[in-house]
Amino acid sequence: MSLSPIPKVLSTMRAHGVEALLMGGQACVLYGAAEFSRDADFAILASPENLGRLTGALAELQAEVIAVPPFEVHYLERGHAIHFRCKHPEAQGMRVDVMAHLRGVDPFPQLWARRTTWDLSEGFQVDSLALPDLVASKKTQRDKDWPMIRRLIEVSYDEGFSAPTPEQVAFWLRELRTPELLEECVRRFPHEARDVAQLRGAVAAALTDDADRIRDELAEEESRERNLDRQYWTR
Known part of the structure; x- marks a missing residue:
């Protein structure tokens, strides 16, 4: 800089x-x-x-x-x-x-x-x-924000991979948007994943190794957040 x-x-x-x-x-x-x-x-x-x-x-x-x-x-x-x-x-x-x-x-x-x-x-x-707040702030209707959300969480996952804290694991399970990494994270932390699966369809899909459903759930998450952002700015 x-x-x-x-x-x-x-x-x-x-x-x-x-x-x-x-x-x-x-x-x-x-x-x-x-x-x-x-x-x-x-x-x-x-x-x-x-x-x-x-x-x-x-x-x-x-x-x-x-x-x-x-x-x-x-x-x-x-x-x-x-x-x-x-x-x-x-x-x-x-x-x-x-x-x-x-x-x-x-x-x-x-x-x-x-x-x-x-x-x-x-x-x-x-x-x-x-980081979790930055990710939340980027859940907008803008196309450029969603690849950046994915990248932010990928970097966090890579940097914390070898010795993650419980907070990091919870964050990854809530927010990972890379299907392959989400599947891997669920395999590594199945107990934590079962808890999160009650709230996040993409994690529930990962627990059943349903790759197509994971992608569908991630797309639905993005669509829902984009719509919420549109509603916020037209209120």
Whole structure:
């Protein structure tokens, strides 16, 4: 990230003490599921004090609103994203999007409590959504988000394969979208899988080695989430 304007944006948010959690493409990069993006997306706490700190950070970045809605708490509380473009020389052209509420994701205080904190090579830290929350935030109607969800969970499965925690196993069984890996995970953890199968059809199908049904269940999951996202944005 050192060859881009991203460090300036992240370090400025940190320096101003903004309670913000990196999400979107840049968070995917941190988790090892690379996604090129010149945007920095943040979930933020929409309290008066935190919005004041955010305003200071945006002023330093010389960031201006570039689209509707305007930067007002009313719109943040309704779940809208506010879009900014930076004019600071070290962050020239960088877009910053902030949201206070995400569909299908817990309220900010809970997200903050289980956040992931990264030590960056540039010498500062950045907070991001925890991986399960990042995955949940990407269950949208956008075509590009579903391959990224799959990739995020594949990376988690690969990295934790040799010594997984109970939390990781539960996460994989709930979220794996690669049929072959889901089948493998079910074979490795049959007891845990039987519990999850009561809630997830794809896991139930994997327990019976029904490859076609696994794919059908995964497609149904995606379709259901896409529809929920459409309904959310047309409410």
